[in-house]
Structures are given as C-alpha cells and as structure tokens.
Amino acid sequence: MFETPWKISNEILRRLAYPRARIRFALNGIHWGKNWRIYGAPIIQRFRGSTLVLGNGLGLRSSVRSNPLGANRPVILCTWKKGAVLEIGENFGMTGGTICAAERIQIGDNVIIGANSTIIDTDFHPLDADTRRRQPQDARTAPIVIEDDVFIGMNCTILKGVVIGRGSVIGAGSVVTHDIPARSIAAGNPARVIRVLAQRA
Numbered sequence: 001m002f003e004t005p006w007k008i009s010n011e012i013l014r015r016l017a018y019p020r021a022r023i024r025f026a027l028n029g030i031h032w033g034k035n036w037r038i039y040g041a042p043i044i045q046r047f048r049g050s051t052l053v054l055g056n057g058l059g060l061r062s063s064v065r066s067n068p069l070g071a072n073r074p075v076i077l078c079t080w081k082k083g084a085v086l087e088i089g090e091n092f093g094m095t096g097g098t099i100c101a102a103e104r105i106q107i108g109d110n111v112i113i114g115a116n117s118t119i120i121d122t123d124f125h126p127l128d129a130d131t132r133r134r135q136p137q138d139a140r141t142a143p144i145v146i147e148d149d150v151f152i153g154m155n156c157t158i159l160k161g162v163v164i165g166r167g168s169v170i171g172a173g174s175v176v177t178h179d180i181p182a183r184s185i186a187a188g189n190p191a192r193v194i195r196v197l198a199q200r201a
C-alpha cells in the first residue's frame with residue numbers, strides 16, 4: 001500500500017462516493033450486489049419496463065483517478081427501450097465507457113472491459129434518410145453476447161449482433177462488427193482474429 005499511495009486515496013474516495021452510488025442504483029430498482037467496488041458515480045439509465053441485472057463482484061471505475069488509463073467519462077449502463085435486457089454476470093470490471101442495450105446485451109462471468117470502450121446493440125438512427133426523419137426510433141438492433149472470461153481492450157467499439165466467444169481477447173482500439181470465436185485474440189478495424197490462444201491442458 002505504501003508503494004501505491006494513490007490507491008489509499010482511491011479507497012477513501014470510493015467509500016465517500018458509496019451513498020451517492022447506492023442511491024443511483026436504488027432509484028433504478030437495481031439490487032446492490034455482494035463485493036461491489038464502485039469508484040466514482042456511474043450513470044445508470046434504466047428504461048421503465050426493461051431489465052438491468054448486474055452480478056456479484058462488480059467493479060466499475062468512473063472517476064479519472066481510479067485507473068491509470070483515466071476514464072474519459074463515467075461508466076454508463078443504459079437500457080434504451082421498453083423490454084430491453086442488459087444482463088451482466090459475476091466479477092465484471094469496466095473503466096469508463098458505455099454499454100447500451102436497445103434489445104439485448106448478455107455478458108457472462110469474469111469479463112473485463114478496458115477503459116473507455118463502447119458496446120451498443122443498436123445503430124440508434126435508421127439508415128434510410130426518410131425513415132430517419134419520419135420514424136427516428138426505427139433503428140436496427142441485434143443482440144450482443146459476450147461470453148465468460150472475455151477481455152476487451154481499451155477504446156474498443158462492439159457493434160450490434162456480435163458474439164464474442166469464451167476466453168477471447170479484443171485488442172485495444174478495435175471495432176468488432178462480426179462474431180469472434182472462443183479463445184481468439186482479435187484486433188483492428190474491423191476486428192480480425194490475429195492469433196488463437198492455446199487450450200489449457
């Protein structure tokens with residue numbers, strides 16, 4: 001602890017931020033789980049009639065000082081429409097960035113998301129100009145699944161309809177537009193598999 005004095009102040013600030021964070025979750029009808037570590041106040045936006053479930057062991061870092069990579073915005077967890085589902089498993093960790101579900105985003109256990117990444121299962125706006133004017137809410141959506149033990153690097157964008165397979169790693173700054181198989185390292189824009197991780201014996 002003495003070698004990393006900023007961690008002491010981070011812990012003090014975490015405890016001071018607790019009441020505010022707890023109120024934010026409670027106002028959104030979200031049960032406070034076991035062993036949650038919430039640094040700074042996240043932004044929680046739950047559409048009434050949608051589902052937002054967060055597992056035990058949640059770690060959210062919204063304050064700039066809470067991670068050397070520096071959150072450039074608080075963590076934003078959002079369900080965008082009635083009936084949307086955002087479900088996150090146990091031991092999830094994220095610094096800054098956004099997860100927004102208009103339809104369904106399912107995240108497994110032990111998933112880590114690097115600083116300032118964005119995961120959205122909708123285009124937010126229709127692609128056709130007339131529709132965009134007349135029915136702006138008719139954007140395309142497709143569910144996202146992020147399986148157990150996935151590690152997503154910093155500044156990534158995960159777009160609608162993708163499945164990231166168990167144990168895979170997404171390189172920093174990648175844009176994921178297609179499925180990534182299990183135990184793969186994928187990177188780039190659009191993200192492509194660059195290496196397959198060895199199976200554990």
Ligand SMILES: CC(C)(COP(=O)(O)OP(=O)(O)OC[C@H]1O[C@@H](n2cnc3c(N)ncnc32)[C@H](O)[C@@H]1OP(=O)(O)O)[C@@H](O)C(=O)NCCC(=O)NCCS
Pocket residue numbers: 069095113114115152153154169170171172173174185186187188189194195
């Ligand atoms: C994805 C990553 C883990 C891969 O590491 P690695 O297996 O050691 O990969 P290498 O450095 O050997 O690179 C292999 C190839 O992929 C490319 N590559 C690696 N990371 C890349 C990235 N983020 N985007 C685009 N291409 C990438 C390399 O240029 C290299 O290409 P080449 O074979 O044509 O030379 C690493 O590059 C990375 O992005 N780490 C950052 C993780 C992060 O964001 N952590 C912060 C969490 S908060």
